[in-house]
Amino acid sequence: MNEFALIRQFFLRPAKRVMQGGGDDCALVLPRAGQVLAISTDMLLEGRHFFADVDPAALGFKALAVNLSDLAATCAEPLAFTLALALPEANERWLQPFSQGLFECAERFDCELIGGDTTRGPLAISITVFGEVPSGVAARRDAARAHDDIWISGELGGAALALAIETANRTADVPHRVRIASLVERLERPVPRVGLGLELRGLIHAMIDVSDGLLGDLRHITEASKWGATISESELPMPEQVRKLPLLQRRRAVLRGGDDYELCFTADRGQREAVIGAGARAGVAVTRIGEVTPLEGIRVLGIDNRPLDDATLAALSGFDHFG
Ligand code: ADP
Ligand code: MG
Numbered sequence: 043m044n045e046f047a048l049i050r051q052f053f054l055r056p057a058k059r060v061m062q063g064g065g066d067d068c069a070l071v072l073p074r075a076g077q078v079l080a081i082s083t084d085m086l087l088e089g090r091h092f093f094a095d096v097d098p099a100a101l102g103f104k105a106l107a108v109n110l111s112d113l114a115a116t117c118a119e120p121l122a123f124t125l126a127l128a129l130p131e132a133n134e135r136w137l138q139p140f141s142q143g144l145f146e147c148a149e150r151f152d153c154e155l156i157g158g159d160t161t162r163g164p165l166a167i168s169i170t171v172f173g174e175v176p177s178g179v180a181a182r183r184d185a186a187r188a189h190d191d192i193w194i195s196g197e198l199g200g201a202a203l204a205l206a207i208e209t210a211n212r213t214a215d216v217p218h219r220v221r222i223a224s225l226v227e228r229l230e231r232p233v234p235r236v237g238l239g240l241e242l243r244g245l246i247h248a249m250i251d252v253s254d255g256l257l258g259d260l261r262h263i264t265e266a267s268k269w270g271a272t273i274s275e276s277e278l279p280m281p282e283q284v285r286k287l288p289l290l291q292r293r294r295a296v297l298r299g300g301d302d303y304e305l306c307f308t309a310d311r312g313q314r315e316a317v318i319g320a321g322a323r324a325g326v327a328v329t330r331i332g333e334v335t336p337l338e339g340i341r342v343l344g345i346d347n348r349p350l351d352d353a354t355l356a357a358l359s360g361f362d363h364f365g
Contacts, residue, residue, distance in 0.1 A: 043132045043134065044132075045132075045160055048132050048137065048160065049064075049158075049160055051137075052137045052138070052140075052141040053125060053141060053155060053158065053160075054155075055145075055154065055155060057069075057154065057156065058154055059121060059122070059152075059154055060072075060121070060122050060154065060156050062156075063122075063154065063155070063156040063157070064155060064156055064157040064158065065157075068157070069122070069124070069156035069157045071121070071122060071156070071172060073121075073174050074174060076176055076177060077174040077175060077176055077177065078174070078175060078176075078177045078180065079121075079172050079173070079174065080113055080116045080118035080172070080173040080174070080175050080180060081170065081171070081172055081173075082109055082112035082113065082116075082170070082171050083109070083168060083169065083170040083171075084105075084108050084109045084112070084168070084169060085166065085167070085168040086101070086104070086105050086108070086166070086167045086168075087164075087165075087166050088164065088165040088166070092104070093208065093212065094165075096230065097139070097143075097230065098136050098137075098139040098140040098143065099139040099140065099142055099143030099146075100143055100230035100231050101140060101143065101167070101230075102139070102140040102141060102142065102143030102144030102145075102146075102147070103143040103144065103146055103147045103230075103231050104143075104147075104230060104231060104232060105125075105144065105167045105169055106123060106144055106147040106148060106151075106153070106169055106171075107147050107231070107232050107233070107234045107303065108232065108234070108253065108303060109123065109169045109170070109171040110147070110151050110153065110171060110234035110236055111232070111234040111235065111251040111253065111303040112171065112251060113171055113173035113234075113236065113239070114234050114235045114236045114238065114239035114251060114305060115181065115239065115249050115250055115251035115305055116173065116175060116180050116181055116182075116239070116249075117175055117179055117180060117181045117239045117240065117242060117243045117249070118173030118174060118175040118180065118239065119173055119174050119175065119236075119240060120151045120152060120153035120171065120173050120236060121153060121154075121172050121173055121174050122153060122154050122155070122156040122171075122172045123148070123153055123154070123155055123156070123169050123170060123171045123172065124155070124156060124157045124158045124169065124170045125144070125155060125157075125158035125159075125167070125168075125169055126158050126159045126160075126166075126167075126168040126169075126170075127158065127159070127160050127161070127166070127167055127168075128161050128162070128163035128164060128165060128166040128167075129160070129161075129162060129163070129165060130162070130163070130164060130165060131162075151234065151236050153171065153173075175243075176243075179243050179244060181239070181242070181246060181248065181249035181307065182248060182249075182266075183248055183249075183250055183262050183263050183266040183267070184248065184263075184266035184267050184268075185247045185248040185267065185308075186247050186248035186263050186264065186266075186267035186269055186308040186334045187247050187267075187269070187308070187310070187334065188269055188334055188335065188336045189311065189333060189334060189335075190247055190248075190308035190309055190310060190311070190333065190334040191308065191309055191310075191311055191313075191314065191317075191330050191332075191333055191334075192260070192271055192273060192306065192307075192308050192330070192331050192332040192333055192334060193305075193306070193307050193308070193309060193317060193328050193329065193330055193331065194252070194256070194278070194279065194304055194305070194306050194328070194329055194331050195235050195238055195304045195305045195306075195321065195326050195327070195328050195329075196235070196279070196302070196304045196326055196327060197279045197280050197281050197284075197302070197304070197327075198252065198256055198278060198279065198280055198284075198295075198296045198297075198299065198302050198304060199280045199281065199284035199292070199295035199296040199299050199302070200224075200225050200228035200229075200280070200281045200283070200284060200295075200302060201225075201228045201229040201232065201299060201300070201301035201302045201303075202284075202294070202295040202296075202298070202299020202300065202301065202302075203225055203281075203283060203284050203287070203295050203299070204222070204225035204226050204228055204229035204230075205229055205299075205301065206291075206295075207220050207221075207222065207225070208226070208229070222283060224281070225281065225283060228281075228301075228302065229301060232301065232302065232303040233303070234251075234303055235251070235303070235304065235305045235324070235326060237323075237324040237325065237326075238305055238320065238321060238324035238326050238328070239305065240324075241320035241321075241323050241324045242305075242307065242309075242317070242320050245309055245313050245316050245317060245320060246307045246308065246309045246313070246317070247307075247308045247309060247310070248263045248266070248267055248307060248308045249263075249305060249306070249307035249308075250262055250263055250305075250306050250307075251303055251304070251305055251306075252300070252302050252303065252304045252305070252306050253300055253301065253302075253303060254300045255297060255298040255299055255300050255358075256273075256278075256296065256297050256298075256306065257297045257298060257340060257342075257355070257358055258298070259306060260273070260306055260340060261340055263306070263308065264334070264338070264339075264340060267334070268338070269334045269335060269336065269338065270334070270335040270336070270337045270338040270339045270340060270341070271332055271333070271334055271335060271340045271341070272332050272333055272335050272340075272341045272342075272343065273331045273332030273340070273341075273342055273343070274331060274332055274342075274343045274347075275293075275296075275297075275342055275343060275344050275345055275350075276343075276345050276347075277329060277330065277331045277332070278296050278297075278329075278331055279327065279329045280292070280295070280296050284296060293354075293358060294358065297342065297358045298358045308334055314330070340355070342355060
């Protein structure tokens with residue numbers, strides 16, 4: 043199968059919402075009047091972002107989902123995406139489920155594939171998404187205000203626990219593989235909070251999606267906004283399996299674990315009912331976990347309501363590829 047047959051068979055679909063989709067030198071996209079384009083790129087590399095033996099359908103789904111999460115964090119509505127793919131070989135038994143998972147996510151969030159690039163090389167997937175958001179409504183990291191509530195969608199720590207289990211399954215000589223389907227689902231098929239992002243338009247101040255751990259990502263908001271934050275450990279929502287972990291592992295999963303793709307946002311206290319209503323309409327729980335403070339830095343109140351010390355916090359900050 044040559045390059046162009048591969049592209050035609052697995053990745054070209056007729057354009058629906060854009061003026062011109064894949065197959066020509068450029069796709070052509072006209073945003074609706076009054077809207078700006080929100081654009082974001084994420085790259086997934088074998089060995090770094092996913093295991094070589096991961097289910098290709100899940101990988102296709104996740105590759106797009108993590109990009110859609112960035113649109114959600116901007117309150118943008120998905121429109122289109124491009125796909126740059128490096129493949130070691132044109133393996134149809136891999137490409138078929140990969141493209142099926144990819145389009146499953148694309149259809150669910152109404153985002154169309156409008157072009158890309160395909161080359162031979164070590165497996166790498168880079169997607170750029172394009173979304174629309176009314177000018178002036180896009181959520182940013184630098185817009186938090188002192189005394190805002192801090193909110194989180196869904197639950198934290200599930201993906202980190204799944205990753206720890208999957209890693210142990212592959213490295214240690216464990217007698218048998220452990221697989222907890224509901225957790226693996228969080229790691230391999232995260233659900234981007236696109237609907238919630240749309241419902242929160244105009245209600246919130248700052249927002250970010252949690253891909254590198256709550257502490258690290260919240261710090262992006264506090265630093266950009268030049269405020270601080272206090273969050274309460276006892277308020278943090280987490281799956282049952284994470285709640286049962288020993289304290290240090292639980293903290294690691296919930297405060298530092300990445301890959302949950304939940305939304306962390308700040309809003310005026312007067313918006314509490316409106317925020318809860320937005321979550322209900324979007325079908326996702328939203329939990330108030332703390333507040334923005336005039337004092338810089340992030341404080342975490344432990345279960346006993348006393349702040350965790352600096353050494354404990356330092357050990358829990360977010361993931362950094364070059365850290
Ligand atoms: P060019 O050489 O003009 O850059 P290519 O030969 O790389 O074009 O690609 C041919 C067409 O196929 C282009 O329209 C491109 O957007 C599309 N395409 C290539 N790879 C992909 C892919 N992985 N997914 C979707 N469309 C793709
Ligand atoms: Mg090209």
